[in-house]
Amino acid sequence: MSTAAVDLFEVSKSYNDRVVVDALSFTVSPGECFGLLGPNGAGKSTLARLILGVASPDAGKICVLGEPVPTRARLARRGIGVVPQSDNLDLQLTVRENLLVFGRYFAMSATEVKAVTPSLLEFARLENKADARVGQLSGGMKRRLTLARALINDPQLLVLDEPTTGLDPHGRHLIWERLRSLLARGKTILLTTHFMEEAERLCDRLCVLEHGRKIAEGRPHALIEQQIGCQVIEIYGGNPHELLPLVRPQVQRAEVSGETLFCYVRDPEQVRVRLANRTDLRLLQRPPNLEDVFLRLTGREMKD
Amino acid sequence: MWQRFAPALPANPWNWIAVWRRNFLVWRKVALASILGNLAEPMSSLFGLGFGLGMIIGGVEGTSYISFLAAGMVATSAMVSATFETIYAAYARMQTNCTWEAVLCTPLTLGDIVLGEVAWAASKALLAGTAITIVAVALGYAEWSSIPYALPAIALTGVTFASLAMVVSALAPSHDYFIFYQSLILTPMMYLSGAIFPMSQLPGSFQRIAAFLPLTHSVDLIRPAMLGRPVDSLGLHVGALCIYAAFPFLVSAALLRQRLMR
Secondary structure (H helix, E strand, O other), X not given: OOOOOEEXXXXXXXXXXXXXXXXXXXXXXXXXXXXXXXXXXXXXXXXXXXXXXXXXXXXXXXXXXXXXXXXOHHHHHHHEEEEOOOOOOOOOOEHHHHHHHHHHHOOOOHHHHHHHHHHHHHHOOOHHHOOOEHHHOOHHXXXXXXXXXXXXXXXXXXXXXXXXXXXXXXXXXXXXXXHHHHHHOOOEEEEEEOOHHHHHHHOOEEEEEEOXXXXXXXXXXXXXXXXXXXXXXXXXXXXXXXXXXXXHHHOOEEEEEOOEEEEEEXXXXXXXXXXXXXXXXXXXXXXXXXXXXHHHHHOOOOOO | OHHHHHHHOOOOOOOHHHHHXXXXXXXHOOHHHHHHHHHHHXXXXXXXXXXXXXXXXXXXXXXXXXXXXXXXXXXXXXXXXXXXXXXXXXXXXXXXOOXXXXXXXXXXXXXXXXXXXXXXXHHHHHHHHHHHHHHHHHOOOOOHHHHHHHHHHHHHHHHHHHHHHHHHHHHOOOHHHHXXXXXHHHHHHHHHOOOOOOHHHOOHHHHHHHOOOHHHHHHHHHHHHXXXXXXXXXXXXXXXXXXXXXXXXXXXXXXXXXXXXX
């Protein structure tokens, strides 16, 4: 038995000849936040389903919380909390009732659920909404309730499938703050996301996916340093293909994506001087991020 | 092979209760409207046909037509309640509201969910069938003493038709397809099974088909119970209904595993 929270070895999964997960291996250690980062269709949600034992791999081995999955997934799921990509709360029930119903699935008695409800409501900042119908809550509140619901069984491992997709920036920051408090409590988090910022802020380690394959793995800042290691200037407003030869001598590397030219430069000032007479252009200088890593590795942007 | 099919089976004999209680909690909020909605149709059939046609027909099989029809309506309403709960409400929980998806992320198995849904649909069938039985008894169309015998038969009818409907739910690409099950299977079955008129009125070949229909077995259990008569071939009818309940349950669980756990 492995001591890892999640251990995947050479896992593959296809749907109708379309390979969704391709011989993927990774390990999530207890207490860390591990991110699966990739664009839509990279296989992130399928991976979450495989880890939960809701889908079976075509090949490879999965072990979650010491249990082989999917054969003993039911036992592994006792120690897992799940936030699915889209909310599947019971809209006709109140906030409190949603927690009660979910606690029963984990064989908790009404008394046991009642005992943990106040702390979960406080965690989700829903103390004043305990008896409101879920249908009346805002998107951010529903998301927080889904997170609170995932904690009903006091899980060791949280599997979060795009936990902040569809939230406004305020709601997103609130979720991030809540997730950090869970990490501080020693929970292990496996997070899928296509938000670079989310991955950079929360994850100890990342696995960058494209078409079900791992294209990079490591600590976010190490990945950025390794793959980029210099400043970035984004140039908009002109034809990026015409601009490219103009700046080429000054830059380490350049990529065109859509109408933007991404220049990776040690000395940004040189590029500015070179384009000083082009008042039609807008230049944005910034430190490199995971978006650049993805662009470098795949030749395209992850934003969609 | 067995390990692949295991998630489609109930994990233990009690997990399903959590699913049943979830449905009960939601239903409790709309209980009155739900009961009225479920009873209005069989009641109007009972009185409309019972009084209207009863006047013309007179007696059937040694009893008044409305007494004869009451048992048919009890069996039919149990069939319809269990079916509708499964093909509309349970299907929505599976397909539209993703309630099942949430439960699949807990220690419950798909089999636990299916069993909980079948038990819930059977409970609603029992409620509908019992309500009509009580009305029939109160108006003198059935014996008080018949109730303890009728209830288990109504419950078994509910389980059977919930199970059968679960297969339909597992196969249907969308709820538009349910109308075929209603109009091509359920409605003809109601006319063939002796619920509304005695099966002896049917041509011989139809009688032979009718003998295999699950609703026929329900009617043959419920009618003698309600009229205070001994049941012929009790074991055959109970056995047939049990087969109609158990086999589709396994088939639906396997189909749903393919549908939801790919």
